[in-house]
Amino acid sequence: MLSTITIKNRVSIGIVGFGAFGRLMARHLAPFFALRAYDPRLSAGGAGDISPVVSCTLREVAQCGIVIIATPAAAIESVVKALAPHLRPATLVLDVGSVKVAPAEIMRRHLPEHVDIVATHPLFGPESAKNGIRGLKIAVCPLRGRRGPEVGAFLKKCLGLDVLFAAAEDHDSEVAFVQGLTHVIGRLLGDFELSPMRFTTRSFELLLEATDLVRHDAPEVVDAILGANPYVQEVRQQFFRAASRLEAELTQRHRGGAFSRDRAAAEHDTPPSEPAR
Template sequence: MSANLKPGSQVNTAQNPEKTKVLILGGTGEMGQWFTRFFKERGYEVTVWGKSGKTEVARKLEVPFASDLEEAVPESDIVIVSVPISVTEETIAEIAPKMKAGSLLMDFTSIKVKPVEAMRKFAPSGVEILGTHPMFGPTIPTIRGQTVILVPVKGRSEKWFPVIKELFEEGGAHVEITTAAEHDRLVSVVQGLTHFAYITIGTTIDRLDFDIKKSKKFVSPVYDIMLDFVGRILGQNPYLYALIQMENTGVLEVHEAFIKECEELSRLVRAHDEESFVKKMKAAARKYGDTAHALRKSDKLINSRITEYETILNSVGKVCGFFHIYSGKIHVGTLEKAGLDEIVLTKLVSKGTSLHIKNKFVKLKLENLRMLSESELWKWRKENLEHSTRDISVLIPKGADPVVILNAINTNKQLAACEISDMYKGINLGDHKRTNREYCKENWEDYKGNWGDYKGNWDNYKKFNLIGTKKEREETKRLGVTYRITVFGDCNASSVEADVTSLLCGLGCRIREKNLKQKGKPETERKI
């Protein structure tokens, strides 16, 4: 985009993302890194900056680090502020005036009133602004299914708002549009109350000096899930969560209501006022609305955990694959053991793996893993293992379709592939009625003077005439097909070949003599 683009000029970056320069302030932080990858994967030219000066993060992300903001800001088409809430306004005040006309300024903070007001105040009139709040953390692998809140500003978001909205929606996100004030009011409960309650549970457990590890021996599904969410919040950046509580002015009102309700419920319990407790709980249920829907959703969550664990238990002794959610690595091998918290795999040897890795045991924490689906595992094995190929030549039944037989072979899950490598017709038996004289007459011009060739063909002719019975003659009319099977590298090729051969015989195919003779030869396999 031209540096002298006039306010109101058409923005074409939606069609040409590779020409769009994105600068992420705070790009070396966790969320900044997440969105660096997001924009980079979609063809945008991304540069990052961080106050800590972690250029090694930029190198890891394979993007430039902006060493000079005085130069980087005016050159950028999109500037994203992804810094701590406490310094968001001052960061906006510093960089917004340097932005070029036609560019876009966004903030990714958890509150919106103050950042949007700062962007409106400090960004030049030719610079568009868009408040943005991704409602997920950096541990989420993809934006698909996640919510992103956009806060467009009337008269200041016309060109870029549809571009950014489309970008997120094409990634699979649910985009919610609201005002800054409405955002902060809703988020005071969505984040403010939720985080406050979970953190309070954590601090209460600490105050009680309660043994969480021991309690898991008596765990219920709801308690187990609740503990995971408490741990999830407690394990993240405490400064971020402190600022979410302190910077949104609506949170204090929420705290006050929450504490009053806790005190009231506690009073009812101490007084053994069962009816009042029940009345209060029923009133809350009516306000909540569709509690049956919530029950079904939570049952689904609980059952999915149970189902996943049962699937893993039933896979012990089998080849399985697991995707590590945080490292992005895929581990494939024979599942030796499955416990409540971890699994043990004997890893398969993939292409290019050192020999000392063979039969290596690896322990993996279940909470970090997602089990690969059958199709994902098949794809990994096909792409990463060294396979063996075998050719099986058969005469197929008269009228049979070789492709239908091929499809039947491909149902074998130990095959990486199967294809028809050759097809041929049997000998034309009409020739066997010809006389010696007719044969010589037809071929004499080709073979006179070359008795060796003639004699060889004559021998073939004589052999051909040995096919005497009607059954034998009919056999030679059958279509011959060679099926080339590719056996997964972690399977026994001879055993798989025997299985496929048995299938072919069961379908009425006749194994060619050549194929049978090869059975007695030493096994030679072609690696691919």
């Protein structure tokens, strides 16, 4: 297991891209690994104290036994190409993006044959992981080499995550619904001034809680979810078609104004004005 190796030898993990998710990851990996990070914002000195993570060059990060790519999905190709010439044999390369099909194809194509590749998608972010990550889900897609089970065992036993192995295509086709719908609805509710309200229902409170969790996601994350997933366009189209149909139906049904009594009374099974017995 990674953790055994780690505790004995302090295997180094190099993180490329030290944004909100890179930092969250570093907090949970720090007990097990020596951590290095490369991010242009770190070298510019604007990131504050990041200890125990050590800010490095991309080349230094590439020398670690494990390299985790935590950049926006859209930057993966350039990062992978830049890393490739510096990776040593038997390095384990992982990513943590919200989509898996396109990054998997890019990593397979541009990373040298002598490295192992495991794509992952932690199904949580800084907001949903506020109270810890135990029990939260992570998708794991082994792409090259035999280290998938080892990665899964570490995530499960050391971090307490619920590890779901999957092919990249199966992952993307399902999260197209899960994250696509969540983010579309989150964006739509963002259009309203919704708090504070007095007359809330439990259902409404859950809806606000759901959208609050994604409201602060970085724009690159939202781009990946709503654009870079090959299955999401169909989900978006289905949602907006349903919205058009519902708009037409409601306009038609309630065109009588605020309180169209006769029609509604005629449609529903309502008590008649005379007692039945």
